[in-house]
Amino acid sequence: MLSLDERNLYRLLLDLVAIPSVSFTEEENRAARFIASTLGELDCFRRDPSLLRLLPVEGDRLGRSIVAALVRGAPETRRTVILTGHFDVVDASACGHLSGLAFSPEEYTRRVGELEIPEQARSDLASGEYLFGRGVSDMKSGLALEMCLLGEISRREKYPANVLFLAVPDEENSSAGMRGAVPWLLRLREEWGLDYVACLNAEPSVGGRSSPAAVYVGTIGKLMPFFLCAGREAHVGDYYDGVSSSLMLAHLAMLLEGAPETAEEHDGERFPPAACLRFRDLVENYSVTLPERAVACYNVLTTSKTPARVLEEMKEAAERALDATLERLARHGERAGSRNRFAGRVLSFAELAERARNRTDGFDSALKDFAESLPDSLDERERCVEAASFLLDLSGEKGPLIVVGFLPPYYPPRLNRRETPGELSLLRAARRLMDEAAVSGVEISLVEVFKGIMDMSYMGFQGEPSELDVLAENMPLWGSAYRFPLDDLKRLGVPIANFGPLGKDDHKNSERLHLPFYLRTLPPLFSRFVELLAEEASRPSPGGE
Template sequence: MIENNHEGIFKLMLELVSVPSISATPGEIKMARMIYGKLEELPYFKNHPDYLKLLPINNDPLERQVVFALVKAGPSVKKTIILTGHYDVVAVEGYGALKEYAFDPVEYTRRLSKEKLPEDAAKDLESGNYIFGRGVSDMKCGLAIEMALLAEAAQNPCKLSANLAFLAVPDEENNSTGMRGAVSHLMELEKELGLDYIAAINCEPSGPGAPDDDHRYIFTGTVGKIMPFFYFVGKETHVGDYFNGLNATLMASYLNIALEARSDFIDFKGSEVFSPPTCLKLKDLRDAYSVTLPERAVAYYNLLTVSKSPAQILESMKRAAAEAFSMAVDHLRKTAASYSKKSGQDIGISWQTKVITYGELEEKVCRNFPGNMSEHVKHYIASLPESLDERDKAISLVGELLKYYPDKAPMIIVGFLPPYYPHRGNLGRTEEEKNVMKAVDKVIEEARQSYGIEMKVVEYFAGITDLSYFGFQGKAEELKALSDNMPGWREIYDIPLNELAKLDIPVLNLGPSGKDDHKYTERLELSYSLNITPRLLKFAVESLAKS
């Protein structure tokens, strides 16, 4: 039986951690079944089996599932608070020789006492107030806290004046396949069960903002993430005939200068400023050695957002691409002038800047394609090796369409790659959002008065979370720039855009305290996480239920 106290949560957390639910592995399937099985043991769900569900994720090749549970406060109660989180974890290669103990936190923590650790981790280990292991912080403890609160609510459902739902999803650490798949289920369950979602609370971990920061944090939104790509088409030539060609990697290099860490592209809101754009991959697109100039190259970037829409970002990326193309041509002209002077040959550079979007490429190819292009695209994607990830498949599709594009001049194609996370903040526009902020104020006061803890409100959780998918804060048509310019949309990657545009659930992140997520020193602060976080979460839920 699940108990909502220090010992009960700790025990449940260890059980959850013991399942190596690494993203995109069968461990996620086992994890979902364990969570379902734990909840199934509760008397409430034995009496109400229809309120506990394993929901399929459409078109998921791994056949993973979303766990949904609902404790109804009464037959006519519609107000519903969602507790949510992910049950997947990242891989454990970084654990080295102790890899086999990564999912046994007690043993792993014991063995770390014999290892040389970074100073902060060694200090925490010595304190005895931390436990180490994969998933203890991100985010099996948060899940255990939520399940324990759900179990307590199930003992006396009428005590809360709102329904309490629980949603556990896979793949957050990868492409958020679970939460993207859950969006449609949430819409269907809202109608089927007569629910009115008033808030969604995640229990992702947060640590101190700085080494000397004693504050605890509560987040009222989550940062967005979008990945623009640039496909460079140059002109192939032998290296001995250099100026008759255009090296695609030259354009890519200048694009990186135009974009990497550029402050112009940093998004911010108020005093919250986020990381600049950074290149996640830059490479040429040939498979073997050759003494010809690379004709194709690709680069894609990570951009964090809190205000900009996909349409706005697409326009700014087109400008960056045009700037990069122009810089590459200027570079060649200067080099050609110097070469001409030394060689006595008259070398001219005639390349003209050309930037198009992926949507424009697809539209032009569709008009000229000798057959059914949609069917061709489906068959082409299906023929790609399963070892390719979604990004590589999308990039390969661009190359396939270029075979049918009539203009063979050098150009840069701009679009988006998966995944996409919309930013979501509390704008204070609806009653539900206002009620969430009132509950936040009460939680902060409760933390101060009952536990002597100072909490700070941060509008956007910077770590990228599935809270992004609890509604799109913009006009539905603004998402068209995303779908029109993502290669393989619906075949390679998909978000239920209509449902996302209709959902509007205010969000909160109130989680345990952890450090070094995704590192071999990932650890959980025990006293705060097991004693205080559960009480603050319960207080937040009760405050929202009364609103």
């Protein structure tokens, strides 16, 4: 039975973790079917199975699905709280020779000490209060909690709101699940007669300012600029006759990787700087030739910067990196007796695409045919990089040059601006929760921005639609390989919060969950928070925080 009883909650957690639902694999479909089947045992869905659905992610190459389950409030109301989370996980390769046990958390916990893990993790292991394994923190524990709460709510005679449970795939990859859920949320809102007053996620807490338990009322945004570097080919024996694209990437890394000036601040908190997520050449076959093309992409976290501003900053970095590359080659080449000098330039992807279009008859068809020829095994980012390289060929442009654009995914920042009645009611609910928890000796902090990136970015769009023009123009295959539901997001606009378990070291071999807080402290608090969100949404806003 789905309930918040410790044993039931723990058993469901183990069952969910046992499914190795790594992003972009068939196991995500198995996880969705298991979640739907488990919820299907509730009496409310036996009476009305139409309220429990597997919703296909439109255009998904793996045929993945979203799980949606609605429990009606009583008395009847349109007021609806969304409970959401993702059922995909990152792979277990970090777990080394124990990777095969990472989805069997009890056994993995018994043996994780064999691995090289941080001292803090070893101390937590010795305490006996932590469960280790892939997905125990991020975020099978949160999903199990939401499912068990849904079971309890379904048996109550009175409840102040409808509760819509929404479980999605692919959060760890490109958030195809939540992006695909957005149009479904609009359709279900009309079909089921719902008003979405809040969306609550249960990602693990990454620590508040004054206490480890935290309610987050906003989430950070993410852009991923890419740099396609084109050098000049030359035999390694004639080194100074060419320009290595790898050297261009190296200078970019020295400028951008971890650079403090790439980090944003909000509400007194400084967020992580730019970090390179991919760095490789585009050479198909081995030869003793300087690599002519290479690509790198960087994670850039945002709370206020627009795509246009980030693009401009990245172009400036590319110009500096290219200048440093060519100056180094000239200086070293002169010492080796070479008089070669190269002039470089930086293009935005939009500029490259325009040049390719001007030189190519049937440009749209050529690009479409190329995109369709790409292997299904390539993910969205790889497909976009291949398309950019193809357009570089069509353009006739020669290096040394750097093309700057964006790769998917894009996560818009979503903040609580204290502007709408929904935002204000959510804040009141959070503060009531904090006050009630303090009475029982539990300290919960309020944090403005969740900095770990999450699907809550897609509960609306707070910028101007024109801000995305630069993003669309500078992302290869925008609208085909990558779909961003801007029009639907503008119609959604749901206030967000995140309140979840205490986890540590997500994505690492020492990923772990604090069991006492998860099994005993969190369930009544989480349940109460959902009630408070519903109660506060039903009250007129006093007009301020």
